[in-house]
Amino acid sequence: MLDLLSYGDGGWGDEILRGAGMTILVAVTSFLLGIALGSLGAAGKLARGRLARGAADAYTTIVRGVPALLIIWLLFFGGSGAVTWVAQLFGFSGRVEVDAFAVGVLAVGTVSGAYSAEVLRGAVLAVPPGQMEAAKALGMSPFLAFRRVLVPQTLRYALPGLGNVWQLTLKDTSLISVASLAELMRMSHLASGATRQPFFFFAVAALLYLLMTVGSNAAFRRAEAHANRGVRRAA
Amino acid sequence: MNLDLVIDSLPALMGGLGKTLQLVVLSLLAGFALAIGVAMMRLSSVRPVALAAEGYTFFFRSTPLLVQIFLIYYGMGQFETIRESMLWPVLREPYWCAIIALTLNSAAYTGEIIRGGIQAVPFGQVEAAKACGMSTAQTYRRIVLPQAFRLALPAYGNEIILMVQASALASTITIMELTGAARAIASRTFQPVEVFVIAGAIYLALNFLISRGVRVAELRLNPARR
Numbered sequence: 482m483l484d485l486l487s488y489g490d491g492g493w494g495d496e497i498l499r500g501a502g503m504t505i506l507v508a509v510t511s512f513l514l515g516i517a518l519g520s521l522g523a524a525g526k527l528a529r530g531r532l533a534r535g536a537a538d539a540y541t542t543i544v545r546g547v548p549a550l551l552i553i554w555l556l557f558f559g560g561s562g563a564v565t566w567v568a569q570l571f572g573f574s575g576r577v578e579v580d581a582f583a584v585g586v587l588a589v590g591t592v593s594g595a596y597s598a599e600v601l602r603g604a605v606l607a608v609p610p611g612q613m614e615a616a617k618a619l620g621m622s623p624f625l626a627f628r629r630v631l632v633p634q635t636l637r638y639a640l641p642g643l644g645n646v647w648q649l650t651l652k653d654t655s656l657i658s659v660a661s662l663a664e665l666m667r668m669s670h671l672a673s674g675a676t677r678q679p680f681f682f683f684a685v686a687a688l689l690y691l692l693m694t695v696g697s698n699a700a701f702r703r704a705e706a707h708a709n710r711g712v713r714r715a716a
Numbered sequence: 717m718n719l720d721l722v723i724d725s726l727p728a729l730m731g732g733l734g735k736t737l738q739l740v741v742l743s744l745l746a747g748f749a750l751a752i753g754v755a756m757m758r759l760s761s762v763r764p765v766a767l768a769a770e771g772y773t774f775f776f777r778s779t780p781l782l783v784q785i786f787l788i789y790y791g792m793g794q795f796e797t798i799r800e801s802m803l804w805p806v807l808r809e810p811y812w813c814a815i816i817a818l819t820l821n822s823a824a825y826t827g828e829i830i831r832g833g834i835q836a837v838p839f840g841q842v843e844a845a846k847a848c849g850m851s852t853a854q855t856y857r858r859i860v861l862p863q864a865f866r867l868a869l870p871a872y873g874n875e876i877i878l879m880v881q882a883s884a885l886a887s888t889i890t891i892m893e894l895t896g897a898a899r900a901i902a903s904r905t906f907q908p909v910e911v912f913v914i915a916g917a918i919y920l921a922l923n924f925l926i927s928r929g930v931r932v933a934e935l936r937l938n939p940a941r942r
Contacts, residue, residue, distance in 0.1 A: 547920065679786070680795070
């Protein structure tokens with residue numbers, strides 16, 4: 482049984498591992514894109530302007546209320562249409578295929594960003610207002626206060642929530658396999674089709690996802706401990 | 717927006733919505749029943765029992781639902797013993813495989829929600845029930861579980877909405893629920909944006925109704941406001 486996982490031409494070990502690597506790459510890129518989108522979303526939600534607030538609220542409500550798979554389909558079908566249209570503006574003819582990695586990261590990152598926005602918004606609100614007042618009193622410019630006072634403390638409050646978003650993002654990457662991106666799920670599917678051992682290969686995939694979750698959980702716990710060094714707790 | 721397309725595709729999308737509702741309701745009901753068992757096992761003082769429930773919860777919460785669906789739909793058919801058993805007529809059907817996967821997945825999440833509810837019931841309530849001479853089973857049935865459900869209701873509302881979204885994955889094993897129906901129309905008509913936007917709007921409307929319903933249930937179950 483285990484020779485199915487051997488390296489090289491005889492087994493699927495190298496393909497599966499490469500798929501797992503792709504899963505991690507997609508997850509990390511989407512998570513980072515999500516944090517960027519989430520920061521914009523949180524800024525919008527906390528902004529005084531009604532337009533920014535409305536836009537940010539619409540983003541998080543819609544994206545969190547619709548299945549991720551639907552968003553992936555929308556971006557894959559709609560994305561290639563949009564790219565073809567833009568390409569035609571520049572004189573290209575014919576259909577343009579979109580890159581599965583780019584669209585996948587965009588889709589999963591959009592979903593991840595909606596959840597990150599809620600986490601970051603809560604974390605910004607958790608920073609005591611006196612902190613920013615004190616920074617102002619010391620003569621810091623708004624940007625300096627943002628960089629030195631708000632961001633570090635927000636990150637500390639946001640870490641547990643971001644850990645949850647990371648888990649969600651990691652699991653959501655499996656959905657991109659429907660668009661044939663060669664990540665873990667897709668590779669397991671191919672391997673189980675070729676060898677007629679679906680239970681074995683999907684169990685291997687499940688195990689690899691478990692390992693990734695356990696590993697990243699430990700990393701987030703360490704990061705939390707690091708961010709909370711020197712913080713006194715009531716209990 | 718192409719209005720003709722919207723009108724043409726509505727019947728198929730509504731059929732998909734019906735399938736989505738079937739999947740969600742059936743697996744939520746089965747998942748809830750299973751979750752009560754999972755929660756009580758996790759709180760058991762017998763170590764192996766608690767560990768088994770913990771392992772179950774850990775597996776189903778840390779792996780993608782897609783893997784779970786594929787393990788059941790594709791994986792089970794690999795074994796001769798299953799193909800020749802009485803279970804095969806059920807496990808052969810993608811519909812039942814999706815319901816089994818969604819049920820097991822939901823039971824893991826709901827189990828944690830109910831456990832939180834049980835632990836939030838004040839211990840004085842249990843003491844009082846004991847003082848009245850109730851057995852453990854009676855205490856659970858009459859005192860602990862009803863209060864635990866009430867305390868867990870807001871979190872369970874989120875779980876219902878997550879299940880609506882999770883049911884979209886059934887489309888990966890050929891079930892024509894809302895997302896699957898939308899995809900089929902999109903690839904037939906080459907008008908993906910319109911169809912997916914309508915499907916998304918249907919999901920949003922459904923979520924709105926669910927969160928409204930949960931809020932009404934919360935008010936109804938709150939003795940102070942009844």
